[in-house]
Amino acid sequence: MKRVIVTGAQGQLGVSIQKMANEFPELELTFASKSEVDLTKPESISEVFSKTTFDYCINCAAYTQVENAERFPEKAFAVNAEGVKNLADQCRKNRVRFIHISTDYVFDGEKKTGYYPGDQTNPINEYGKSKLKGEEYIKQLLDEFLIIRTSWLYSESGTNFYTNILQKARQGETLRVTDSQVGCPTNAKNLARLILTLIKTGNWTPGIIHFTDKDPMTWYDFAVGILKSNNLEDSVEIVRDRNYRSFARRPSYSILLEEKPGKE
Numbered sequence: 001m002k003r004v005i006v007t008g009a010q011g012q013l014g015v016s017i018q019k020m021a022n023e024f025p026e027l028e029l030t031f032a033s034k035s036e037v038d039l040t041k042p043e044s045i046s047e048v049f050s051k052t053t054f055d056y057c058i059n060c061a062a063y064t065q066v067e068n069a070e071r072f073p074e075k076a077f078a079v080n081a082e083g084v085k086n087l088a089d090q091c092r093k094n095r096v097r098f099i100h101i102s103t104d105y106v107f108d109g110e111k112k113t114g115y116y117p118g119d120q121t122n123p124i125n126e127y128g129k130s131k132l133k134g135e136e137y138i139k140q141l142l143d144e145f146l147i148i149r150t151s152w153l154y155s156e157s158g159t160n161f162y163t164n165i166l167q168k169a170r171q172g173e174t175l176r177v178t179d180s181q182v183g184c185p186t187n188a189k190n191l192a193r194l195i196l197t198l199i200k201t202g203n204w205t206p207g208i209i210h211f212t213d214k215d216p217m218t219w220y221d222f223a224v225g226i227l228k229s230n231n232l233e234d235s236v237e238i239v240r241d242r243n244y245r246s247f248a249r250r251p252s253y254s255i256l257l258e259e260k261p262g263k264e
């Protein structure tokens, strides 16, 4: 039986892992919400780690408000950089393998052929910068780590692009959605399954991997798909809005590719 602690367990990905837990009876999962393990409070981490011996930590905790991060970068860095350092530190002390989730926003989106894990990072917003700093701390502190970069995570519950679009549609609003960014939506359920499978099989090597599960599309295309899959395409008006107002810059083409073919 492998013992696994999941931090940030009440977020989108954390909840997806909780929902999938019964498919992985060989894993003993402990779910820690922010009130139990707060990454910005090292003592809350050490308290939980001192009570149980864990084999793995899956870190789903993060500051994910891209717009607010631009206005209050210190909030994003406190969790995504220094908080991750605190958690990685405890994993090192307690010999816990660390599985961490990062983002396509560590790239600037200028490379029009997509990004491999080893490609040059260059975040263009504060959220991306804070997530990159978190990655750097992990690499400095740990040998036994896996950073999984993913993009455009969505699920049918919680607050995310998918649920925001549906909410607006159900309120009868005309949807205005940008087509100036291209990325790959990723169902949080599929990422949850990948993570638990990797732990179950032990079939992973330390480093950074990329995981997405849909073909490249714009946010506009994604919104149209969301309407269609909910049979709302005929009842809701949707228009392309290249200039949709936002505070943070976002990469225009952030396609995450898996390891280069032919690499040993």
Ligand SMILES: NC(=O)C1=CN([C@@H]2O[C@H](COP(=O)(O)OP(=O)(O)OC[C@H]3O[C@@H](n4cnc5c(N)ncnc54)[C@H](OP(=O)(O)O)[C@@H]3O)[C@@H](O)[C@H]2O)C=CC1
Binding pocket: 007, 008, 009, 010, 011, 012, 013, 014, 033, 034, 037, 038, 039, 040, 059, 060, 061, 062, 063, 064, 079, 083, 101, 102, 103, 104, 131, 150, 151, 152, 153, 154, 158, 160
């Ligand atoms: N959402 C996306 O589109 C993408 C997300 N990712 C990454 O995937 C991971 C999971 O994201 P997702 O589930 O969508 O994010 P959510 O924002 O849904 O969940 C994050 C969770 O972390 C909690 N949290 C915030 N601050 C702290 C803290 N100081 N200590 C402990 N917990 C905290 C939040 O609690 P509260 O809400 O109460 O603050 C929330 O429950 C993150 O690392 C994110 O950066 C990567 C690519 C895309």
Ligand SMILES: Cc1cn([C@H]2C[C@H](O)[C@@H](COP(=O)(O)OP(=O)(O)O[C@H]3O[C@@H](C)C(=O)[C@@H](O)[C@H]3O)O2)c(=O)[nH]c1=O
Binding pocket: 064, 065, 066, 067, 102, 103, 104, 105, 150, 151, 152, 153, 160, 161, 164, 165, 168, 175, 176, 177, 178, 181, 219, 241, 244, 246, 250
């Ligand atoms: C809700 C909405 C957004 N948009 C635009 C704003 C933005 O450019 C784009 C995406 O909107 P959001 O702000 O919902 O998405 P955003 O928060 O940028 O999503 C990102 O979240 C972080 C956590 C990640 O790691 C990324 O991979 C990515 O998923 O769509 C519209 O054009 N119309 C709309 O109605």
